[in-house]
Amino acid sequence: MSKVGREGSLRGQKKQDRREKIRQAAWNLFREEGYEKTTTRAVAERAGIATGTLFLYARDKQDLLFLVMHDRLEEAVEDAFDGLPRRGPLLERWMHVFRRLFRMYSEYPALGAAFVRLLPGASGPNAERVNALTFAFLHRLAALVREAQEQGEVAPEVLPMQAASNVFSLYFGALLAWLSGMLPLELALEEHLRPALVLQIRGLRIG
C-alpha cells in the first residue's frame, strides 16, 4: 500500500481514533460538569490517555472546547441552510438560520456561553477550524443577500459581503446579550435580534 497522506496511514488512523475518544470524553464531561469545573486530567482519564497526551490534540483547555463545539456548530449550520425556504423575505430567511443556531446553543446554554465568550481572537488548531467555519458562514449569509438582490428586494449597489458582515455583528451581539444576561431564548430572538435586523434592512434614512 502506498502512503496516503495523513488519513490512510496506520498512524493517521490511530490518531483519528484518539481524537474522537478525546472529543467524546470532553463533550460528556463538559455537559455533565460544565466547562470550568471539568479538569483536563478528568478528560484525559475518561479518554484513556495520559494528561500530557491531551495537549498533543488541543493546544490548551480552550482549544478542547473548540474541538468539541466545531462539529456541533457545523451540523447546526448545515441543518439551517438545508431547511431554508427557497424563497421568502430576506429577514425571514436570516431569522430561520439564526433560530437554528440559537437553538443549538440553547441545548447547553452554559457551554454555549463559555464557547462564545472565548471565540473572539481564539488561537490553536481547533480554534482555526472554528474560524474557518465562521468565515464560510459569513459567505453563506452574503449569498442570501445576493439572492435577495436578484429578487429585487435589496438595492443592487449594496455589497453582499458588507451586508453579511453587519448582520453577523448583529447576530453576535444578540448571542452575547442572550448568553451573558440569560434572557429567555424567544425574547432574545424575537425582541432583540429581529428588530436589529429589521433596522439594518430599513436603515435610518427618511422615507
Next chain:
Amino acid sequence: MSKVGREGSLRGQKKQDRREKIRQAAWNLFREEGYEKTTTRAVAERAGIATGTLFLYARDKQDLLFLVMHDRLEEAVEDAFDGLPRRGPLLERWMHVFRRLFRMYSEYPALGAAFVRLLPGASGPNAERVNALTFAFLHRLAALVREAQEQGEVAPEVLPMQAASNVFSLYFGALLAWLSGMLPLELALEEHLRPALVLQIRGLRIG
C-alpha cells in the same frame, strides 16, 4: 466629626489609597509585561501588599484588568463627547467618538485585546463598573441619534436606543476584528467600521 459614610473615614481613606496603589502596580506591569505574563504575585509585590490582599480589591485577575481599564475608558469616552462637533452628519459624529476610543486601545493594543476579549459576560465589582460605563455610552450614542432626528437627518419612527444598540454591535465587531487580526488602526476605522455604519444608515432597501 460625624461618620461620613465610606470616603471620609480613616479606614475608607486607607482603602482608597491601597486601591490606587494596586491600580498603578497592575497598570505598569500589564504595560511592561502584558496581561498574561503578569502574575498576581508580582502585582501584589509591586503594590507592597500580600498576595491575598489583592483579592480583597479585585475578585480575580480579570477584575484587576477591569480596575485598570475603567479609568482609561472613562477618560476616553468623556474626551470623545467633549470634543464632539455640535453639528454635522451623524456618521461623522459617530466616527469622531469611535476614533477616540480606537486611539485609546491603540496605545497598548495587546492590553486592549485582552480587555475586549474578556468584556462579554464579565463579572466582579470592577467589571460591573465597566458595564455601567458601557451602558451610559450606549445612551450617549442614542442621544446622538435623537439629535440627528431633530435635524431631520434620521427618520422619526426609528427608536434611538435600537439604533444605538445596532451601532454598538458594529463598533464592537470592528474592535474585535482589529484587535484580534491586528490590521492597522486606520484601515480598521476607515475601511471596516465606516462602511459598516454607512450601510446601517443607508439600509438595504431600494432607493
Next chain:
DNA sequence: GCAAAAATATGAACCCGCTCATTTATGGGG
C-alpha cells in the same frame, strides 16, 4: 527481520491563580 530514526505518549513536576485559617490593625464604649 533488524536497527536507527522519527513520531507519540507518558506523568511527575512546575507555575500561578486563588483560598482560608490565622494574625494584625482599627475604632467605639466604658
Next chain:
DNA sequence: CCCCATAAATGAGCGGGTTCATATTTTTGC
C-alpha cells in the same frame, strides 16, 4: 487608657493547567 468587636491583611497551601525529560511505539532504510 484599655478592652473588645469588627474589619482588614497575611502568606502558606491547594488545585489544576501546562510543560518537558524520558519512555514507548511506529516507520524507514537496508
